[in-house]
Amino acid sequence: MDATQSLSNQSFSAVYGPVKSWRYGKSLGIDPIGMVSTCSFNCVYCQLGNIQKHTHQRQIFVPTNQILSDLQAIKNWEDINVVTLSGSGEPTLALNLAEILTAVKTVAQKPVIVLTNSTLLGDDTVRSALKWADIVAVKLDAISSKQLQRVNQPVATIDLPNILTGIEQFRQEYKGYLAIQTMVLSLWKPEILQDYIQFIQHLLPDEIQLNTPSRPRVLVRQLDARGNNIKPSSNYICQQLRCVSHEQLSAIAQKIYNMTRIPVRCPART
Numbered sequence: 001m002d003a004t005q006s007l008s009n010q011s012f013s014a015v016y017g018p019v020k021s022w023r024y025g026k027s028l029g030i031d032p033i034g035m036v037s038t039c040s041f042n043c044v045y046c047q048l049g050n051i052q053k054h055t056h057q058r059q060i061f062v063p064t065n066q067i068l069s070d071l072q073a074i075k076n077w078e079d080i081n082v083v084t085l086s087g088s089g090e091p092t093l094a095l096n097l098a099e100i101l102t103a104v105k106t107v108a109q110k111p112v113i114v115l116t117n118s119t120l121l122g123d124d125t126v127r128s129a130l131k132w133a134d135i136v137a138v139k140l141d142a143i144s145s146k147q148l149q150r151v152n153q154p155v156a157t158i159d160l161p162n163i164l165t166g167i168e169q170f171r172q173e174y175k176g177y178l179a180i181q182t183m184v185l186s187l188w189k190p191e192i193l194q195d196y197i198q199f200i201q202h203l204l205p206d207e208i209q210l211n212t213p214s215r216p217r218v219l220v221r222q223l224d225a226r227g228n229n230i231k232p233s234s235n236y237i238c239q240q241l242r243c244v245s246h247e248q249l250s251a252i253a254q255k256i257y258n259m260t261r262i263p264v265r266c267p268a269r270t
């Protein structure tokens with residue numbers, strides 16, 4: 001039985017949560033990708049497990065009408081701080097991204113966030129769709145090609161210069177709040193930290209979110225992995241990743257702040 005078949009008994013809703021987010025409070029999740037996890041990266045720490053469809057091809061995965069009707073079924077809006085597009089892969093792969101964002105903004109009347117891996121920011125239509133989001137958090141885990149291959153495992157056509165250029169283009173055009181989200185898996189060499197700081201000084205994002213993997217990583221695709229429902233005690237087969245300590249992450253955050261004066265947020269110690 002493959003991972004897709006193992007999901008065949010689960011019913012799909014494009015809306016999940018609310019999920020408790022260290023960055024945004026109670027966040028209602030919107031999944032524009034669907035049952036099959038689909039992404040242009042296959043990050044070694046991805047909480048979805050191994051990505052099932054590794055692609056940069058955009059398509060409509062979940063029709064906007066389905067997302068709308070799942071959203072309209074939500075009753076407890078007072079419990080929700082923000083709505084976040086993320087889910088089962090890279091949300092900018094959804095060709096109906098602009099339509100989804102405008103529909104969600106109309107129904108939810110809450111700040112709308114998109115978490116993206118940055119690989120499609122070189123595409124005009126993606127950047128134009130993202131203008132509907134109040135906050136866009138763009139992933140930047142790697143500042144060297146070697147690091148990108150090791151941590152994010154992109155599809156073959158994606159390289160670091162394209163990602164960095166896409167992020168720069170987006171910074172110039174986007175009027176909303178731009179966060180850089182960076183996952184730190186191990187202590188960075190001084191030259192890596194220096195290159196990262198230089199890029200940040202040039203980009204001037206509104207904030208940096210520094211994190212380290214804390215959630216168990218499922219080894220077989222589970223729809224539950226979209227939120228933060230996977231606990232070490234769950235019945236799923238999981239991998240707990242080794243990561244840097246809270247003190248080490250805070251020390252990196254302090255260095256970045258000292259050199260850039262851009263707010264750097266890290267999760268609270270657990």
Ligand code: SF4
Pocket residue numbers: 039040041042043045046047048051088089090117139
């Ligand atoms: S970009 Fe996000 S969804 Fe894609 S593999 Fe990495 S962590 Fe998973």
